[in-house]
Amino acid sequence: MTLRPLHDDFSTSAKIDEALNKRFPAKTRIDYLRLVRASDLHGGEHQARQANIRRITDQARELYNFIQDYERVRAHGEEVTADYTKQANFAVKERARLIAEANRLRNEPGVGNLPYERGAEFILDSAGQFKAVKVDARIAKGQSPQDALNSVREEILECDRAMRAARAAPLPLAEAAKQIEEDVRAFRRGPDVLATMRIRQETFGRNGSHSTQGRVRFPSREVVLDGGNREEVDEGVRFLCWLFPDQIIKKATAELEAAYKDKKPLSLAERTRVIAELESKKLDAERREEAIIRSIEDAGGIQWRRPLANMLAVLGIERAA
Incomplete structure (x- = not known):
């Protein structure tokens, strides 16, 4: 049995055929072709719907031309018969009805369908062997x-x-609270006070001077600004986590507990x-x-x-x- 080519690509069709023969039960070929037929029917239905919309709009356009001819005759002062006027009035109403019908068809939500390409891609991309499954309706x-x-x-x-x-x-409250504590304690960072132990050298002339003491360094990090410039910014949050870890953990856990109302973790x-x-x-x-x-x-x-x-x-x- 010859498979319908995928996107008219005969080499892809051959690959599908080879995969079906090697890794799938024999009935999978029939089920795949069933999917192809359904996909073609769905595509045909969509095309028929579009053709119907085009037919309706063509009719509305013809009526519009008829109405325009009627208006031009009247604009030139020519006499129009009662029957001509009756036809023109009917054309106005009929054109409005056709336009409304075309808009309804355009706005009508279409019913989706599984495209056969998904089946082809599954057959080509999946690995391993498959076996048939029988299921009753x-x-x-x-x-x-x-x-x-x-x-x-x-x-x-x-x-x-x-x-x-x-x-x-959400996770169980105990697990979430544990994560809060771990994050707060991991994020804390205190000042570097060890520099105060050292005498830092300042350069004056060739020999320099060792009379300046090191200073406390508070938490900070370097950021890159727009344009490539760099700037040192304080990390106050990390300093607060170092100063008050227990208070932060306690308050954050209390807020977490309030958020767990009516939750099933x-x-x-x-x-x-x-x-x-x-x-x-x-x-x-x-x-x-x-x-x-x-x-x-x-x-x-x-x-x-x-x-x-x-x-x-x-x-x-x-x-x-």
Whole structure:
């Protein structure tokens, strides 16, 4: 079976064919071609919609020309028949209706679909071996395929919401408070007082003088200004962390505790476990979603796939152990 070229690139098509033969089960080729057909149908629908808009605007333009001809006749003082005037009035109303219809079609949100290029890229870019996964559509008795699809897609959305919540969940209070203490104590920097122990040399003539004592050096750092000039600036915050570390830690921890109201913290290990479970649950739902879509297609219907659908589900595969 010959694959449709990717972007009319026959060498890419050959690479896809080679990858399917080497690393994927035989049925993946059929599932990929199913995706290509759906993508072509979606593209054809978009083109038909654009053609319809062009047809409507062409009709509106013809009516505009008719109205302009009518107005020019009147402007020249020529007599117009009642029937001509009736046609012109109808043209004004019809043109307004056509323009409104064209604007509605332009502004109507389009239904997205998974482009077949994502499937091609997955096949080419993924490494390792894959095996087929069989999944049933699981349509309940008395439930229509579309209702079953809507239900499973709500499951997918709920998994996404739960994963976003898990990723946004704060660390346990104790871990966050520990980090505050570590950062404050690591950032502190006191003055350099050791220089006061030394007599610093000042140069006067050839031999110089050793009568000047060193001075205390307070925390500072050199910054590069616009234009490349350099300047020494004081680091007061580091000095404060050195002077009052316990007070800073205590107050910062109190503010942190206030921010934890109505929060559900997760440790890094717990967060990793929760997200992994949700990803597995979501993939299972996506596999059922694909099975329902295929049942609709096999019955002669058309159902678009979500643009971000998991390619493992769409191609009916999983990584081989």
